[in-house]
Amino acid sequence: MRLIKRLDDGITKWLGKPVAKPSFNKYLKEHWKVWGAIYLFNIIDAILTLWAVKLEGLHELNPVMAQVLPYPILFIGVKVAMVTLLMIVFGYLFFSQYPKLHALSVGYLFLFFLLIDINNILHIAYYYGLIGINMAWVNW
Numbered sequence: 190m191r192l193i194k195r196l197d198d199g200i201t202k203w204l205g206k207p208v209a210k211p212s213f214n215k216y217l218k219e220h221w222k223v224w225g226a227i228y229l230f231n232i233i234d235a236i237l238t239l240w241a242v243k244l245e246g247l248h249e250l251n252p253v254m255a256q257v258l259p260y261p262i263l264f265i266g267v268k269v270a271m272v273t274l275l276m277i278v279f280g281y282l283f284f285s286q287y288p289k290l291h292a293l294s295v296g297y298l299f300l301f302f303l304l305i306d307i308n309n310i311l312h313i314a315y316y317y318g319l320i321g322i323n324m325a326w327v328n329w
Contacts, residue, residue: 230302237309
């Protein structure tokens with residue numbers, strides 16, 4: 190019991206005291222801008238990925254998404270559904286009570302999709318000869 194109490198105290202010290210979980214509507218009203226940006230980056234990623242895989246030698250790295258890649262509408266739908274699931278499960282259910290952890294997780298998602306979009310743009314620009322060297326971080 191002491192170990193559990195110490196772990197709980199350590200987690201509370203790092204995360205801060207939990208706050209009351211807001212209603213889902215209030216949560217969306219407070220965070221709609223950042224989630225909207227994440228959705229936008231996610232949809233841009235889907236469109237750029239569909240474009241990039243038509244180029245010679247490029248493929249989808251995510252094995253789940255590679256299975257639905259031949260169906261563009263389903264591909265975009267699955268990508269949006271996955272982000273929606275992340276938003277509801279992690280953003281609202283788990284992290285909304287801990288503002289510090291919530292800010293870190295949402296900030297990470299925002300940065301993650303932004304970097305994926307930049308990577309896709311660099312690949313496409315290199316393929317079409319707009320830049321001389323492949324400056325993308327992940328080579329498909």
